Amino acid sequence: MKLGLNLSFAAKRWQDPEELAELCAGFGVHYWQFNLDFIDPWWPEEMRNRLANAYRDAFGKKGLSFESLFNGMAAYSYPQFLAHSREVRDAIQTYHERAIDVAMEVGAKHLGIALGGMTHRDAYDPLRRRAIYEETVERLKKLAAYGARKGLQSIQIEPTPLFTEFPNSIESSLELMHDLENVSEIPVQIFLDWGHMLCKPFMGKQADMELWIRELKSYIGDMHLQQTDGLWDRHWDFRHEEDGIVTPEIIKGVLHNTGTEDSVQYLELSFAFEDTDENVYEGVKYSVDKLRDIFEE
Amino acid sequence: MKLGLNLSFAAKRWQDPEELAELCAGFGVHYWQFNLDFIDPWWPEEMRNRLANAYRDAFGKKGLSFESLFNGMAAYSYPQFLAHSREVRDAIQTYHERAIDVAMEVGAKHLGIALGGMTHRDAYDPLRRRAIYEETVERLKKLAAYGARKGLQSIQIEPTPLFTEFPNSIESSLELMHDLENVSEIPVQIFLDWGHMLCKPFMGKQADMELWIRELKSYIGDMHLQQTDGLWDRHWDFRHEEDGIVTPEIIKGVLHNTGTEDSVQYLELSFAFEDTDENVYEGVKYSVDKLRDIFEE
DSSP states (O other), X not given: OEEEEEGGGGTTTSOSHHHHHXXXXXXXXXXXXXXXXXXXXXXXXXXXXXXXHHHHHHHHHTTOOEEEEEOOHHHHTSOBTTOSOHHHHHHHHHHHHHHHHHHHHHTOOEEEEOOBOOOHHHHTOHHHHHHHHHHHHHHHHHHHHHHHHHTOOEXXXXXXXXXXXXXXXXXXXXXXXXXXXXXXXXXXXXXXXXXXXXXXXXXXXXXXHHHHHHHHGGGEEEEEEOBOOSXXXXXXXXXXXXXOOOOHHHHHXXXXXXXXXXXXXXXXXXXXXXXXXXXXXXXXXXXXXXXXXXXXX | OEEEEEGGGGTTTSOSHHHHHHHHHTTTOSXXXXXTTSSOTTSOHHHHHHHHHHHHHHHHHTXXXXXXXXXXXXXXXXXXXXOSOHHHHHHHHHHXXXXXXXXXXXXXXXXXXXXXXXXXXXXXXXXXXXXXXXXXXXXXXXXXXXXXXXXXXXXXXXOOSOXXXXXXXXXXXXXXXXXXXXXXXXXXXXXXXHHXXXXXXXXXXXXXXXXXXXXXXXXXXXXXXXXXXXXXXXXXXXXXXXXOOOOHHHHHHHHHHHTOTTSEEEEOOOOOTTSOHHHHHHHHHHHHHHHHHHHTO
16 A cells, blocks of 8 residues: 655645655655645746746655655645636646646656635535536646646545535435536546545535545546544544544545555645644654555555 | 624625625624635636625625635634745735735725744754744734835734744744834734633633733734633534633623723624534624624713
8 A cells, every 4th residue: 555645734834855854764654745835837937947846856865656646735726727817717727737837847757736615605506516516627637638748647526525525425426427527638536535425514426435446436636634533634644543534544444445455545634723843744644654554554 | 882793604605795794694793704615716807806895895784894804714714924945934924915805805904913823943943933933023014015105094812822833922022013013004902802812721821811912002903702611723613611711701701891891792603513503693693682782881
């Protein structure tokens, strides 16, 4: 099994490429996912590329590389592709093309994204919801074509546990995959997050990781790993032994039973902004050490 | 006393200007603070201005206006002025000029910001920390000059409860104010957040709102109001009756004792992304109703 680490934990805290690469090398993890909280795709192209190259080179010197790039907290704060305003959605198309440019410059082959969020009225209006869905399918085709030209290998869409976002169920994930299959220039896949799928108040009977993987099997890309109590989208580290429901045994069992051991499991941890760097480091180290034992058995 | 509401609670959930203005008019609050999670300053200028005007106009039709603009979750995800890379700091200067442009287009007179966060090594290296501080003072002077040209009336800096950010204490807030006094073209003030100031594990003996206001008195701008347990920067709504330490009586007492009744108290509430629109609405409504009674006595 493949254990990876998303840079979410390090945003703001360890920004200097050399300092970050040194810290990351100490974790002994082989798969790395870059995060757009380090580089805003809107930043001017030349400095953005220099910065992206600096992260790639600093990691390279430590024998590490970025397989993937996932959007971060800043990106998730905006409505993105599901925005109410068409002009916003147009700007977001450009934003994602620029995100692919960042991915290329850090050396990542895969782009993972959440599609965004709808304004309340659009989400509850079946016609508006349908129109935004159909437009998003077209936008993803265009984005895949852009990615193909640049050398991207896949776009991976993350379902979230909210009615005002999509895909938010097995059915809506399958529909999106069917609508993009054979018509996108590079594969568009589903990026599962353990904590989103196990969120019982939102997912109900579908709060079952093995069910999601079995139903979406051929469309499964990589995954986000986090500790959670199944009540909220926690992105806890694995020191939550008592209230956490994601055990190494369950991870191993699900991946084995579904034959998805080749999907990279990127730990995506969130800490309070006001948490100390020391506590964040300890949380990441503990989680990685605990999981690595199981992954390398 | 002046009760206000920051649009933080509505980001993504209620984006359509008309829908948002209708919702907001129902709260019966007179002071409104726009939030950059609705408009990314990097978006193309023309569409960004049209969108900003649409929010201003929709609120105007309901008899509401934005006094102030504060940066939101997306902005706080980046290191901003305290970034390690000079090129990033240069881009961030542009970002804040564009934020002032957004403020002007929504009709806001005041810009509130947190300055950002340092990479671990810079924060713990006294020379680097000093250099970044001094550069930030120069950048704020330039930003104030830009604001003056555009018609902005003040820039208000929010202290946060973190050693890796500044200002993070009464002393560092006072130093920043002294260094900008009489040299900035528009007033630069301190924007206090009740929850940041009352964060005991970080503020220690300075976890005392009245102390902060007395020490910073002449530099005090507006404030952010939130419910908190004093352990983390919660930004809870006021349904947290049992564990919340910010009572209407305390708010009233502190503002009265310090003669700061004219500072607008903008409620800045944060909800989990996966929370339902219904629960968010109820939390805001409950908080506003509870506080309004006290504010209007």
